[in-house]
Amino acid sequence: MEHYWQEISALTMRWVRRLSREKFSMLFTLVQPMLFWLIFFGNLFQRAADTQVMQAPNYISFLAAGVVVMTVLNNGLAGGVDLLFDKENGFLERLMSTPIHRTSVILSRFIFVMAITSMQVLVILGVSYLFGVEPATGILGVAMILLIGMMFGVGLTAISMAMAFSVKSHGDFFSVLGFLSLPMIFLSSALVPLTAMPGWMSFLAQFNPMTWAIDAVRPLILSGWSEALPHVGMVIVVMLIFDALCLYGGAKAFRRAMG
Amino acid sequence: MDRTVAIDVSRLCKTYDTHKAVDDLSFQVYAGEIFGLLGPNGAGKSTTLRTLITLLHPTSGTATIMGYDCVREADKVRTVIGYVPQERAIDRFLTGREHLQLLGALYHLSKEEATKRIGELLTLVELEAHADRPAKTYSGGMKRKLDIACGLLPDPKILFLDEPTLGLDVQSRLRIWEYVRMLKARGMTVVMTTNYLDEADQLCDRLAIIDGGKIKTMGSPVELKIALGGDIVSLTLKELDRIPALETELKGQPAITSVRATTKGLDIRVESPEKALPTILESANRLNCSVEFIQYNRPRLDDVFIAHTGRAITESIPEAESA
Incomplete structure (x- = not known):
């Protein structure tokens, strides 16, 4: 157990060090979702969006929940990238030829991605606060938002790692990634509530786990506990199933790749 | 020479779908020798090596290292081996010292033990002056030295080198050869793959020529050349x-x-x-x-290779022959 902890903390430290060496990349990763979606998109649609349809005081407050979950989505889906490069340049083999527990590398990646994502979510909520969006459920609500984000993120990161272990080249990986990310966002309640979507889109969006996450985060920000709780209960069940499926698939891909 | 068997490979096969990467391989490596797996790209050398370092499970057959089975006792095997993968198995953003520190933790060394060994290894491979620079600033030869230091960190009984001098300039090649000879002098067993004939000839006590997943011939370079007649x-x-x-x-x-x-x-x-x-x-x-x-x-080792595989080792690059 002591060994296991030594391995995981050293491997997690490596991800942190890598990030700190890439200051620009870190800055852009942190700033991008707020800048693009919250500040530009949010303000751009401030008057075009109908607050009656949104059921929110303004578009930014409606959008905040969507941006939070979108950040989780993008970080999660990109979570396997570093392992992909490790696999391609042989670093992963070097790690796996040492007497470490077989799950240490993966676990360190989960810890790192979850930590970065949580930080970003807090930054997004902070920036929203500057635009006048105050989470209706307070600190506890913010903690709940982080929990939901992490539950969704674990599954996504598992998918990403499974892909990293299965693809032939990193070109394939990034094509699939690019193909997944935007449709997932458009076919969810991130930008527009389901009720305002064309029928076929809202039909598809119902099956998107992202929609469930957003529908729980949004009332935590906009309404309050009484309205949020049923959604929160529901999303926890949905995410448990989602995570179980993703982790199962991820474990299979990992075992296939690592013998 | 000590004739203790360090590695025992018996009827090893590895099949991918229908392709037999390794086909009924049997050989032994003795403690304290430099053993080479020589063959062109795709011959099955790397597959064999990766099976020995527990990263691949054989389709059939067995391999043991210091008496430990590479599949059933993989954890034990990993504690007695060091591995130097092919070039570039380096994290560009980490410094040389950080690479070694990371591996120190993965081999469960205490902080003091790790610091001591890292100091010794950096001296050995002459990287002390560059130890705190990110690896992306290293030259090819420096990366290779770091690779080797990483492989030596666990103070292994057996060191596995995968194409140790692939793509290196002549000077770095000779330096690496020196290290390998020194490790042997210290009593370490070294197993290396190579597709450079001169490297196998200069460095290996014994070698197996592999082609199409099979061992074509095996012995010391001198024996192999004499056997040609x-x-x-x-x-x-x-x-x-x-x-x-x-x-x-x-x-x-x-x-x-x-x-x-x-x-x-x-x-x-x-x-x-x-x-x-x-x-x-x-x-x-x-x-x-x-x-x-x-x-x-x-006869040269080239001739041995041609005699046993029916063709020249096409990948040997001119630079290799001039070294």
């Missing part, structure tokens, strides 16, 4: 179009074992040069072939 006379001709005629003429002559056309002339394997040389020159004269250059050689 016969020395080689190489002719370079002025008129290249005369090569086929002279080849036909010489084939089957007494004292000549075999004749093979090369790009510039002929390689003629002879039983004894004293008897064969006059015949060769006489035939060349009769056919009006002017000989530009004549060279007499004991």
Whole structure:
């Protein structure tokens, strides 16, 4: 157990060090979702969006929940990238030829991605606060938002790692990634509530786990506990199933790749 | 030499779908020797190596390292081996020292133990001055030295080197060879793959020539060369179009074992040069072939390779031969 902890903390430290060496990349990763979606998109649609349809005081407050979950989505889906490069340049083999527990590398990646994502979510909520969006459920609500984000993120990161272990080249990986990310966002309640979507889109969006996450985060920000709780209960069940499926698939891909 | 068996591979097979990457391989590596797996790319060397370091499960057959089974006792195996993957298995953003610190933790060394060993290794591979720079600023040779330091960090009983000098300049190659010899002198067992014939010849105590997933022949470089029998006379001709005629003429002559056309002339394997040389020159004269250059050689490892696989090791690059 002591060994296991030594391995995981050293491997997690490596991800942190890598990030700190890439200051620009870190800055852009942190700033991008707020800048693009919250500040530009949010303000751009401030008057075009109908607050009656949104059921929110303004578009930014409606959008905040969507941006939070979108950040989780993008970080999660990109979570396997570093392992992909490790696999391609042989670093992963070097790690796996040492007497470490077989799950240490993966676990360190989960810890790192979850930590970065949580930080970003807090930054997004902070920036929203500057635009006048105050989470209706307070600190506890913010903690709940982080929990939901992490539950969704674990599954996504598992998918990403499974892909990293299965693809032939990193070109394939990034094509699939690019193909997944935007449709997932458009076919969810991130930008527009389901009720305002064309029928076929809202039909598809119902099956998107992202929609469930957003529908729980949004009332935590906009309404309050009484309205949020049923959604929160529901999303926890949905995410448990989602995570179980993703982790199962991820474990299979990992075992296939690592013998 | 100590004849303790360090590695025992028995009837090892690895099949991908229908392709047999490794086909019924059996060999032993003795403690304290440098053992080479020589073969062209795709011959099955890397597959064999990766099975030994527990990263691949064999389809059938067994491999044991210091008596531990590579599948069932993989954890034990990992504690006695060091591995140096092919070039570039480096995290560009980490410094040399951070690489070693990371591995120190993965081998469960205490902080003090790790610091001590890292200091020694950095001195050994002459990277102290560069230890705190990110690896992306390293030259190819420096990266390779760091690779080797990483492989040595666990103070392994057996060190596995995968193509240790692939793509390196001549000077770095010689440096790496020096390290390998020094490790052997310290009593370490070294297993390496290579597709450089001169490297295998210079460095390995014993080697196995692998092609198409099978061992074609195995032994010390000297044994392999002697086993071929016969020395080689190489002719370079002025008129290249005369090569086929002279080849036909010489084939089957007494004292000549075999004749093979090369790009510039002929390689003629002879039983004894004293008897064969006059015949060769006489035939060349009769056919009006002017000989530009004549060279007499004991067999080279290239010849061993060609004799056992039926072709030259196509990947050997010119630089390798000049080293």
